[in-house]
Amino acid sequence: GNSVTQMEGPVTLSEEAFLTINCTYTATGYPSLFWYVQYPGEGLQLLLKATKADDKGSNKGFEATYRKETTSFHLEKGSVQVSDSAVYFCAQGAQKLVFGQGTRLTINP
Amino acid sequence: EPEVTQTPSHQVTQMGQEVILRCVPISNHLYFYWYRQILGQKVEFLVSFYNNEISEKSEIFDDQFSVERPDGSNFTLKIRSTKLEDSAMYFCASILPYRQGVGYGYTFGSGTRLTVV
Numbered sequence: 001g002n003s004v005t006q007m008e009g010p011v012t013l014s015e016e017a018f019l020t021i022n023c024t025y026t027a028t029g030y031p032s033l034f035w036y037v038q039y040p041g042e043g044l045q046l047l048l049k050a051t052k053a054d055d056k057g058s059n060k061g062f063e064a065t066y067r068k069e070t071t072s073f074h075l076e077k078g079s080v081q082v083s084d085s086a087v088y089f090c091a092q093g094a095q096k097l098v099f100g101q102g103t104r105l106t107i108n109p
Numbered sequence: 110e111p112e113v114t115q116t117p118s119h120q121v122t123q124m125g126q127e128v129i130l131r132c133v134p135i136s137n138h139l140y141f142y143w144y145r146q147i148l149g150q151k152v153e154f155l156v157s158f159y160n161n162e163i164s165e166k167s168e169i170f171d172d173q174f175s176v177e178r179p180d181g182s183n184f185t186l187k188i189r190s191t192k193l194e195d196s197a198m199y200f201c202a203s204i205l206p207y208r209q210g211v212g213y214g215y216t217f218g219s220g221t222r223l224t225v226v
């Protein structure tokens with residue numbers, strides 16, 4: 001069945017460091033791919049999405065590229081900030097979403 | 110920007126009691142969903158609802174769960190006899206249908222934290 005595997009956390013970085021959170025998926029067909037962010041005590045917010053191969057989603061300095069050949073959708077940011085501390089979820093789907101297990105990111109000043 | 114609204118934000122209930130979680134999806138959306146997230150774990154699909162009926166449900170969504178759209182605006186999740194393991198954050202979501210290769214990203218509500226004691 002369809003699944004999403006995310007990089008194990010937690011991840012701790014210093015401010016201004018480069019961030020990569022790996023995400024790979026298995027799917028039948030070509031699902032849309034998403035990154036959601038969950039700040040402490042809050043709900044799920046869509047961070048970015050890509051709907052077909054080679055699409056790049058971007059938002060708030062974060063980027064991810066839909067790679068069909070490697071079935072990946074890695075999240076990157078060039079210079080993280082303390083306010084980026086949150087749990088990040090990779091997800092796939094067209095209607096029903098399948099989520100990864102989440103990666104807790106902590107940014108230290 | 111349109112929002113999905115969930116109420117209450119936090120509910121505490123005694124084991125064995127019935128609980129109803131409420132959601133108001135975005136008005137022109139057609140598909141509605143419930144997901145749950147047990148503390149510290151991944152978000153899991155429960156059920157999808159389209160055209161006034163369940164279109165898909167997971168193995169978690171057993172006979173203790175039901176959904177309905179009673180009045181064309183609200184979308185509710187009922188748990189008939191709550192168990193301790195039902196304690197979780199429950200998220201409602203709605204979308205327009207996926208068509209023409211463009212995925213309409215979900216809009217999630219902010220969630221209801223259900224605590225069963």
